[in-house]
Each structure stands twice: as structure tokens, then as C-alpha cells.
Amino acid sequence: MAVLHNRVSQEELKKKLMEESEPRTTISFYQYFFIEDPKQFRDDLYRSLTNLKVFGRIYVASEGINAQISVPSSDFEALKELLYRIDALNGIRLNIAVDDDGKSFWVLKIKVREKIVADGIDDPSFDMRNKGRYVNAEEFNRLTDDPETVVIDMRNHYEFEVGHFDTAIEVPSDTFREQLPMAAEMMQDNKDKNIIMYCTGGIRCEKASAYMLHQGFKNVFHLEGGIINYANKVKEQGLDNKFRGKNFVFDNRLGERISDEIISTCHQCGEPADTHTNCRNEGCHLLFIQCEKCAAKYSGCCSTECHDTIQLPEEVQLEMRRGIDKGRNVFNKSRSRIKPLLNKKG
Known part of the structure; x- marks a missing residue:
């Protein structure tokens, strides 16, 4: 029977990663969908991804999947085919890292959680299927040119500090569960405006958009694929980049550069820095x-x-x-x- 968890020391795994000669591609993806048996889903996925030498961190819950992984670049298409064979993931958007050295992860960890994003929502009438409308990079730029549009950053303080969209409002908290009610309260006087929510890869702002609609807001949007997808589309389509600074990421890189600007300072000396x-x-x-x-x-x-x-x-x-x-x-x-x-x- 296949071992369904890692048994090698972290130090040895890191050493093996650094010795790898084949390049890796860092990818993130998520999907809200019902999983009847998260434990079985987790075990089956672990076996399949281990065969492709995938490293990373994946959360599985009855509400869906949230993944940040790396795969040997030559196996990217095989990974895509594997994921697309799962009905709910067929055609899923795979966010490819913007500033990637391939050394983002050195072990595969797949954990079963109560939720893929800890949100603190206990209202049984809350429905993720009723969510805000996606906006792509071009639509985001056009909407944010309108002064009647409000942009809300649904990431933590330390993420916002090193990089954010130029007109974004910070919800000052370090946990998503605190941010949801805070965002709704902060926007009470803006219920008639267009509200665009964004995050790193889309998973938090998608849930936040559903929460805002649940709270009675009407014109709610969320940025498709988050900052990662936005940055890639801006490059591909030659669009104006409205993101300033660095995008914080939850892997060994701790950040990927989106623009050349450094908008934060060293916490020790106060000089410009965003590492x-x-x-x-x-x-x-x-x-x-x-x-x-x-x-x-x-x-x-x-x-x-x-x-x-x-x-x-x-x-x-x-x-x-x-x-x-x-x-x-x-x-x-x-x-x-x-x-x-x-x-x-x-």
C-alpha cells in the first residue's frame, strides 16, 4: 500500500530540491465544489500527484480544494490532464507564478480541513453559488478608471504592505474571518457603487464577493484569478499595470515582483525594502x-x-x-x- 504522507526530513527534502536539474513550474488553483468524502479525495489525489513528483500545499474540504504546488515543467501537461479528469476541475484555471525560480516547495502536503478558507461564516443560508461577477484584467482596468468604483483588498496586512492596486482599500486585519464583517461594515455607505474585491489567486475574494451579496450589496465583482492571473494577462495583452509593488505568496519565495516599485520599508531601519x-x-x-x-x-x-x-x-x-x-x-x-x-x- 502506498505511503500517503512524507517520511523524509525537511532538511533532506530541501537539499534534494536544490540539487534538481529539471526546472519546475509553480502553480496555484482552487475550486468551490461539493466533495462527499474529502478524506478519500485527499488520498486519491496524494497518490496521483506523488507519481508526478508534485510538491506543495493543498487543502481539501467538503466545499472544495485550494492548492499551491510546483511540478517538473515537463510534467505540466500531465498534471493538467490529471486534474481535468476530475469532473469538477475540468477546464479549471491554473495560475502560473509570475516570478518563479521553481524552488517554491520541497514536499507535498495535502490536508483535510473543515473549509478551504477559514471564514467564520456559520449562517446555513450562505450560498457560495451566489457570488459576484468575475472581471478580467481589461475589465478591471476599465472599471477602476470610474471614480464610482471601490476596490477592496481581501488580503492580510503584511500582504497589502508590500504591494497592492493603486486605488485599493485595505481591510486592516491579519485574518480573513475578521475581514469579512469588517469589509461589509466599511462599505455601508457605498452600496450603490461598483465594488471589486481581489486577493492573491482568487479564492478569498470569490468567497468575499458571495458574502457581500449575502449582506445585501448589489454591484459586487471579484478579480478573476486574483493578482497572479491579472499580472500574467497584463503582460500577455500589453495592458496598463495598476498593481504597485510585490505580490506576497505563501511559499518559500514569500513574494513575486509585479512592478519595479518598492512601496514598503525595512522594519528595522526604515529604508525602502519589500523582502x-x-x-x-x-x-x-x-x-x-x-x-x-x-x-x-x-x-x-x-x-x-x-x-x-x-x-x-x-x-x-x-x-x-x-x-x-x-x-x-x-x-x-x-x-x-x-x-x-x-x-x-x-
Whole structure:
């Protein structure tokens, strides 16, 4: 019987990935559809994707599938054929990464979840089939030229910080479940306007558009394929690019460049920067923005304390971080829990 999960160490898997000579293509896709037996669907998919040497992170739930993966480029068509053989995924849009080095993932993880996007919605009358209308890149540009159009970014604070559409409104939160009611409240005075919602690849803004319609809004749209598909279509069709900066992605790259502008700053020195990194101190692992100078100065750490910590023997570090729950350790200038970061600068 085939093993349905990975048994190799992360370090060894990363090493094997770096040694690969064949290029990989990074892809994301999602689909809302009913899955009667998510566990069986998950196991069957794991077997099939393992045979194609697919790496990545996939969530499966009764409401559908959400995937970010990489595949050897020579097997891209085989992957497409495999997915298209699943009735609900036949013809599904595969978002190909914009700025891709092929080193986005080094292991395949497929998890069964209650939902593919944690939304906090418990109203049984909510129906994902009643969703906003897709707009493609050309339609998005045309609609956003109209001052009566409101553009809402349905991503987290740390995603918005490094890149967003030039007229976009941020919903200031780090969780999608918090953003949904906040977005509806923020838009109460704009119910007669066109409202376009967008996110990284489309999965969050599609659900957000359905939520807004559920809340009584009428003219609700969502950007087809999100930022990734928009950026690809802008290049293909020679359209004006209205996205500024970098698109944060949830893989080893932590970002793909959409425009040359750097709209954010280093969280340590304040100089222009938009490179996300995780603090090298495993007892911290804070996600934050760091410029090259500060990366060299602090050896990839978020503070002098963390820099000093990684100089200690490994057994001492292990004891120091024993029992620590890092949780969602993300730099957010509006959150008091991370203010010590700014006080740690040496």
C-alpha cells in the first residue's frame, strides 16, 4: 500500500530540491465544489500527484480544494490532464507564478480541513453559488478608471504592505474571518457603487464577493484569478499595470515582483525594502520585512536579542524555546504585541 504522507526530513527534502536539474513550474488553483468524502479525495489525489513528483500545499474540504504546488515543467501537461479528469476541475484555471525560480516547495502536503478558507461564516443560508461577477484584467482596468468604483483588498496586512492596486482599500486585519464583517461594515455607505474585491489567486475574494451579496450589496465583482492571473494577462495583452509593488505568496519565495516599485520599508531601519523573511531564531521565527544591510547586520534576525541567541549552542537554544508557541508571529505595526521589535534595534 502506498505511503500517503512524507517520511523524509525537511532538511533532506530541501537539499534534494536544490540539487534538481529539471526546472519546475509553480502553480496555484482552487475550486468551490461539493466533495462527499474529502478524506478519500485527499488520498486519491496524494497518490496521483506523488507519481508526478508534485510538491506543495493543498487543502481539501467538503466545499472544495485550494492548492499551491510546483511540478517538473515537463510534467505540466500531465498534471493538467490529471486534474481535468476530475469532473469538477475540468477546464479549471491554473495560475502560473509570475516570478518563479521553481524552488517554491520541497514536499507535498495535502490536508483535510473543515473549509478551504477559514471564514467564520456559520449562517446555513450562505450560498457560495451566489457570488459576484468575475472581471478580467481589461475589465478591471476599465472599471477602476470610474471614480464610482471601490476596490477592496481581501488580503492580510503584511500582504497589502508590500504591494497592492493603486486605488485599493485595505481591510486592516491579519485574518480573513475578521475581514469579512469588517469589509461589509466599511462599505455601508457605498452600496450603490461598483465594488471589486481581489486577493492573491482568487479564492478569498470569490468567497468575499458571495458574502457581500449575502449582506445585501448589489454591484459586487471579484478579480478573476486574483493578482497572479491579472499580472500574467497584463503582460500577455500589453495592458496598463495598476498593481504597485510585490505580490506576497505563501511559499518559500514569500513574494513575486509585479512592478519595479518598492512601496514598503525595512522594519528595522526604515529604508525602502519589500523582502519578507522569517527571523532565523527558531524560537521567534517572526515574519517581517528586512533590507540587505539589516540582514547582514543581524544575520537574518529581527533583533539584537535574536542575533545573540543564534550564536548560542544548539542545545541551549532548544532549551530556551521549549514550550514556546509562536502562533501567527507576524510583524504588524498596529499590533502592540510586536512593538518590542522596534525597541531591539542595536
